[in-house]
Amino acid sequence: MNDDFRTAARATAQLVADYLDELPSRPVWQPMDPAERSALLELTLPEDGVGFEELLKTVERTIMPHPMGNGNPRFFGWVNSAPQPAGVLATLAASAMNPSSAGGDHADVHLERAVVRWIAELVGFPHPAGGGLLTSGTSMATIVCLAAARDRAARNAGRDVRQDGLAGMPPLVGYVTGEAHSCVRKAAELLGLGSKHLRVVEADAEGHLRLDSLEAAIAEDRAAGRLPFLVVASAGTVGTGAVDPFEPIADLAAREGLWFHVDGAYGAFGVLDPQIAHRYAGLERADSLALDPHKWLGVPVDCGCALVRDAQELRGTFSLVPSYLRDEDAGGLGWFSEYGTEQTRPFRSLKVWASIAHRGRSGVARDIAHCTGQARRLGVWVEQDPELELLAPVETSIVAFRYRPAGLDEEAVQRLNSLLPVAVQQRGRVFVTGAVYRGQEMLRACLLNAATTDADLRLLLDEVKSAGAELLDRGRTSM
Numbered sequence: 096m097n098d099d100f101r102t103a104a105r106a107t108a109q110l111v112a113d114y115l116d117e118l119p120s121r122p123v124w125q126p127m128d129p130a131e132r133s134a135l136l137e138l139t140l141p142e143d144g145v146g147f148e149e150l151l152k153t154v155e156r157t158i159m160p161h162p163m164g165n166g167n168p169r170f171f172g173w174v175n176s177a178p179q180p181a182g183v184l185a186t187l188a189a190s191a192m193n194p195s196s197a198g199g200d201h202a203d204v205h206l207e208r209a210v211v212r213w214i215a216e217l218v219g220f221p222h223p224a225g226g227g228l229l230t231s232g233t234s235m236a237t238i239v240c241l242a243a244a245r246d247r248a249a250r251n252a253g254r255d256v257r258q259d260g261l262a263g264m265p266p267l268v269g270y271v272t273g274e275a276h277s278c279v280r281k282a283a284e285l286l287g288l289g290s291k292h293l294r295v296v297e298a299d300a301e302g303h304l305r306l307d308s309l310e311a312a313i314a315e316d317r318a319a320g321r322l323p324f325l326v327v328a329s330a331g332t333v334g335t336g337a338v339d340p341f342e343p344i345a346d347l348a349a350r351e352g353l354w355f356h357v358d359g360a361y362g363a364f365g366v367l368d369p370q371i372a373h374r375y376a377g378l379e380r381a382d383s384l385a386l387d388p389h390k391w392l393g394v395p396v397d398c399g400c401a402l403v404r405d406a407q408e409l410r411g412t413f414s415l416v417p418s419y420l421r422d423e424d425a426g427g428l429g430w431f432s433e434y435g436t437e438q439t440r441p442f443r444s445l446k447v448w449a450s451i452a453h454r455g456r457s458g459v460a461r462d463i464a465h466c467t468g469q470a471r472r473l474g475v476w477v478e479q480d481p482e483l484e485l486l487a488p489v490e491t492s493i494v495a496f497r498y499r500p501a502g503l504d505e506e507a508v509q510r511l512n513s514l515l516p517v518a519v520q521q522r523g524r525v526f527v528t529g530a531v532y533r534g535q536e537m538l539r540a541c542l543l544n545a546a547t548t549d550a551d552l553r554l555l556l557d558e559v560k561s562a563g564a565e566l567l568d569r570g571r572t573s574m
C-alpha cells in the first residue's frame with residue numbers, strides 16, 4: 096500500500112468528521128448557484144489522471160458544500176435520515192474489501208445472513224433460514240416479494256409462471272389503499288400484473304385500509320372470474336405514517352388465500368417504541384415484509400430488506416443456477432442471487448451491522464422512541480396553534496399539517512400550502528416537504544433523527560408560519 100493512499104485516507108477521515116460535526120451549524124439546504132451547478136453538469140472527462148489530494152480538494156470544495164440536507168437535525172423532508180457514523184466508517188471498509196455478496200464462503204455473505212436475521216428480530220418478524228436478503232431499497236424489496244406472491248398464485252392456479260408467463264391466465268388482482276407507496280404499483284407493472292389489476296380499496300378517515308371495502312372488492316373480482324391473490328398493507332404510510340390494522344387483514348388474507356405483504360419501508364421499526372408497538376400487532380403474520388434500514392435506522396444509503404415467511408417461495412421464484420456457480424454453496428442455503436434479482440451484489444451488510452451494533456438494540460429502540468415522542472409533541476403543538484391544522488393523527492413519526500391563517504378561503508389555503516414547502520426550504524433554517532392528503536395540500540414533517548431537539552421543532556413551526564405570512568404578503572402586494 097503506498098503512502099499516498101494512507102495520507103489521503105487520513106485526510107478523508109478528517110474531512111468527513113469535520114463535515115458531520117459542522118452540519119448542524121450550517122443552513123439545512125440551499126439551492127445551488129447556477130454556475131456551480133453547471134460546473135458539475137459540464138465536467139469534462141479528464142485525459143490524464145489526478146492524485147488523491149487533488150480529488151479530495153474537489154470533493155471538499157465542489158461536492159460537500161451542497162448536501163441534500165438530510166444529515167441535519169432540522170431536516171424533516173421525505174423519508175431521508177442522517178447517516179449513522181458507524182455505518183459511514185463501515186462503508187469505507189466494505190468498499191476496500193469489495194466482494195460480490197452474491198454467494199460463496201466469505202465473511203460478507205455470512206454477515207448478511209446474520210444482519211437480515213437481526214432486522215427480522217428487531218421488528219418481530221419470523222425468520223426461517225434464508226428467509227430474506229438485503230436490497231437497494233424497498234422498491235426493489237417489493238419487486239422481490241411480489242414476484243414470489245405472483246409465483247405462488249400462479250402455481251395455485253396450476254401454472255408455472257416462470258416457464259409460461261401470465262398470458263392466458265385470468266387476471267391476478269392485488270389490493271392496496273390510495274395511501275400505498277407508488278413502488279407497489281411499479282412492482283405490479285413490472286411483474287406484468289397490470290396496474291389496473293392493483294385495485295385501490297377505500298381507506299378510513301385516518302388512512303387505514305377498510306376491511307369492508309377489501310371484502311367487497313374481492314367478492315366482485317371473484318364473481319367476474321378474476322383471481323384475487325395479494326393484499327398490501329402499510330406499516331407507516333409515506334403521507335401520514337398510518338399503520339394498517341394487520342390482524343384483521345391477516346385473518347382475511349388467510350380466509351381468502353391471499354398473499355399478505357406489508358410495506359414497512361419507513362415505519363416498521365416504529366414497533367420498537369413500546370408506546371405504539373400495539374399498532375403493529377399481526378405484522379408477524381404477513382407472508383412478506385419490505386423495509387428500509389436506510390430510513391429510520393440511519394444505515395447509509397442504499398439498504399433495503401425483503402423478509403419472507405417461507406424461504407422456499409423466494410428461492411423457487413429466483414433460483415437460476417448457471418453451471419459456473421454450482422457447488423459453491425455455503426450451508427445449504429444457496430446463493431443470495433437465488434433469492435432476488437441481483438447477481439453481483441454490494442457488501443451492504445457491514446454498514447447494517449456497524450449501525451445496529453454501535454447503538455445496540457436498546458439504543459436503536461431509544462432513538463425510535465425519541466422520534467415518535469417528538470412527533471406526538473409536535474402534533475399537540477400544531478393542534479394548539481390556531482393558525483395550524485393537524486390533518487391526521489400522529490401514529491408513528493410523521494406529522495401531517497397545514498398552515499391555515501384566519502380569513503382565507505379553502506382555495507387560497509390550498510394554493511398557499513402548495514407553495515409553502517419550497518418557501519420554507521429556501522430560507523435554509525429547516526427543511527420540510529409537502530404532499531396531498533385526501534385532496535388537501537399539506538406539509539409533512541418526518542422525524543427520523545434522534546439529535547433533533549424540541550427547539551428544532553419550535554423552529555419548524557415558526558418557519559412555516561413566517562414563510563406562510565411572507566407568501567401572503569407577497570400575494571397581497573402583487574395584486
Ligand SMILES: Cc1ncc(COP(=O)(O)O)c(C=O)c1O
Nearest residue numbers: 174232233234276278333360361
Ligand atoms: C412507505 C414507503 N414505501 C416504499 C418506499 C420506497 O422505498 P425506497 O425508496 O427505499 O425504494 C418509501 C420511500 O420513501 C416509503 O416511504
